[in-house]
Amino acid sequence: MALLRNQYLHRSRDIAEMNLIECHHHFRMEEPNEMIVPYLEEAGFFTVAKSGSCNVDPSLVTAMVERWRTETHTFHLPIGECTITLEDVALQLGLPINGRPVTGGGALDWDEECQQLLGVIPPKNQMVGQFVKLKWLKDTFAHVPNNAAAEQVQQHCRAYLLRLIGGLVIPDKSCNRVHLMYLPLLKHIQRVRLYSWGSACLANLYRQMCRATAPSYACMGGCTLLLQSWVWYRMPFIAPHCTREISFPLAKR
Secondary structure: OOOOOOHHHOHHHHHHHOOOOEEOOEEOOOOOOOOOHHHHHHHOOHHHHOOOOEEOOHHHHHHHHHOEEOOOOEEEEOOEEEOOOHHHHHHHHOOOOOOEOOOOOOOOOHHHHHHHHOOOOOOHHHEEOOEEEHHHHHHHOOOOOOOOOHHHHHHHHHHHHHHHHHHHHOOOOOOOEEEHHHHHHHOOHHHHHHEOHHHHHHHHHHHHHHHHOOOOOOEEOOOHHHHHHHHHHHOHHHOOOOOOOOOOOHHHO
16 A cells, blocks of 8 residues: 555545546448458458447546556456456457557648548548547548549548447547547558557546546546456456357457
C-alpha cells in the first residue's frame, strides 16, 4: 500500500457518489465488403473486424476503473493484483503485438495524403484539426464498385481500417473521429501488420483508464471492448451466460 500515494486523487474516494463513467458502449461496424477482406487479412486486421459490433457495460467499466491504480498500472482486487497484457490483446482481439511502434509522422500535407491514399480529400467541415470524422468515412466509402480497380479497393480498405482504429482499437473519448497520423502507416497494405497495433491499443487503454481515475472525469476512451472481454474471460463468474462455442478472437463472443 505504500506505493499507492495518489488515493486523494482517485475516484474510489467518492465511490458513494455512484457516478458512472460514460463510454462508447454501442459500437457498430458493418461486415467488410468481400472485395476488401483479402486486404484486411493481409493487414492483420480481419480478426478484429469480426468483433466490429459490440455492447459495453458502463457499470462494469466504472467498477474496473475504480480498482485501477495509476501508480502500478494494475487492478487492485481483494484477491490481489492483475492487469491486461499483450497476450490478452492477441487473444481477445487478434491484433499484431510484435513489430514496429505505432507513432505519428511529422508535418505532412494531409490533403495530399488523403488524395493519394483515399482518393478523396475530406471537406473542411468533416475535419477537426488533423482528425477526420468517422461518419464521413462511413458515408463516403459505403460501397465498393463491382468493377473497382485494385487501387480503389485498397483505398476503401484504408478507410475501413481508419474506422476500426478510431472507433474500436485506439479511440479517444469522442469515438467519432480518427487522427490522420495513422493514414501513412496504411500506405502499403502488406506492411500494416508489421506494426504492433496491439501495443498501441493496450497503451491507449492504460492511458485512458489512468485519466478516468480522476473523480471529475466523466467520459472515457480506449478499447473498452478489450477491457470488458478480458474481465469476462479472466473472471467468468461475473460474465453473462453464453451458449456459443468459444471462437477466435475471444471478444467476438
